[in-house]
Amino acid sequence: MAIQIPRGTQDILPGVVEKWQFIENKAKEICNKYQYREIRTPIFENTELFLRGVGDTTDIVQKEMYSFQDRGGRNITLRPEGTASVVRSFAENKMFGNPTQPVKLYYLGPMFRYERPQAGRYRQFVQFGVEALGSMDPAIDAEVISLAMELYKSLGLKKLRLVVNSLGDNESRNAHRAALINHFQPRIGEFCSDCQKRLEKNPLRILDCKKDRDHELMKSAPSILEYLNEDSKQYFEKVKQYLSAMDMDYIVDPTLVRGLDYYNHTAFEIMSEAEGFGAITTLCGGGRYNGLVQEMGGPDTPGIGFALSIERLLSALEAEGINIEAEHSVDCYIIALGEEAKDYSVTLLQKLRTAGFSSERDYLNRKMKAQFKAAERIAAKYAIILGDDELKMGNIAVKNLETGEQTELSLDHFIDEFSKLCR
Incomplete structure (x- = not known):
C-alpha cells in the first residue's frame, strides 16, 4: 500500500510554488517599506507558552493544538499561531531595550492546528503576520491595518471588506464582562457545552461561538461599545480618524471579538466578498494585545499585530479570477x-x-x-x-x-x- 500525505496537509509542487514565492516576496517587500524586520522562531515551543499566550478558553488551546511529550518529559506543542512565539522572543531577548522603538517585526512560516480540513484551511498552513511592540499610539494601529490592506490590494484583490471594533481597556472589558454574564446566565443551559464553560472564564468568547451564533440571545447581547470608558472611546475614535485619513473604507462591527484571549482595544478583520469564496470569509485578523508581553515575563509593553493565511489568500485570488504567473526563467x-x-x-x-x-x-x-x-x-x-x-x-x-x-x-x-x- 502506497504511503499518502497526512490529512489536512498538501504538497506544493513546482509550477505552483512559484506563486507562493511571488506572494511571499511581495509581503517581504511591503514590510521593508514599512520598516518591519523578519523574525524566525521555533516551530515547536513549550505548551505553557500557548496556554498563557493564546488563552485556555480558546478553541485553539482546547481542541486544535498538536501537543506531545518529548523524551525529556517536557510538554511541547507545534505552534498554532505566531504572536505568542514572537512576544516570547521579544521578552526573552530583551528587545524592549532596543534603541529603536517600537520594535516592528514580521514572520512567515508553517503553523499547525487540528481542525476539520476544508477549502483554503489545512492542518498545516502557512501564516504571514506582523507585530509592532512598544507603542500605544493609535496611529500604529492604523499602520498595521494599512499594511495588511496594501498586501491584498497589491496582488489585485478588490472585493475586500475591512471590519473594525474596540474591545476597550481592562476597565471597559470588566464592565462588559459583567453585563454579558447577566445576559447569558439565565438561559446558559440552552447553549453548547463550550459556551457554558466560557460563561465565567471569558463570556466574550460566547459571542464568537459558531454553534450558537443564531441563538436569539446572541442578537440582543450587550455591545462592548456601550461599555467603553472615555479613554477607550477616544482611542477608538483616533484609530478610525487615521483610517479615514488613509482613505481606507471600514465598517464598525460591535460583535467582532476575535478568537484569541489576548486582544484589547482595537480588533479588526479583513474579509473577502468575492462570489464563491465560501462561507468563511475572513482573510486576515488582528488587533491590540497590551499586557501579553508582561504575561510572558517582560515589562508592561503595548503591542498590535495581525496574521493571515497564504492558503486563504490564494483562494481569494482564485475567487476573483486573478492569476499569478508562475515565472521560471x-x-x-x-x-x-x-x-x-x-x-x-x-x-x-x-x-x-x-x-x-x-x-x-x-x-x-x-x-x-x-x-x-x-x-x-x-x-x-x-x-x-x-x-x-x-x-x-x-x-x-x-x-x-x-x-x-x-x-x-x-x-x-x-x-x-x-x-x-x-x-
Missing part, C-alpha cells in the same frame, strides 16, 4: 551531439552557471529534435548547439528560440560573447 539549454560534445557540455554548463546564467542540458541521451522540444518545454530563451565537428572548429551555434535567429560564437570567448548577445 531559463537562459539557455545546451544541445550536445556526439560523445566529445556531450563531455564538453558538462564543463560549459558549469561555466555558464558560474557566470550567472540559468542553464540546463540533456541527461537522457535524446536526439536533437527531442532536445529542442525539451528546451522549449522549459521556456529556455536560447539553445546552445554543440557537436563534435563544431568543437574541433572552435565554434558554438546559439539559437534564439523566440525569433529563430542563429549566431556562431567563438568557443574560446564563448561566455563573454554570449553575455553580450544576451544584453
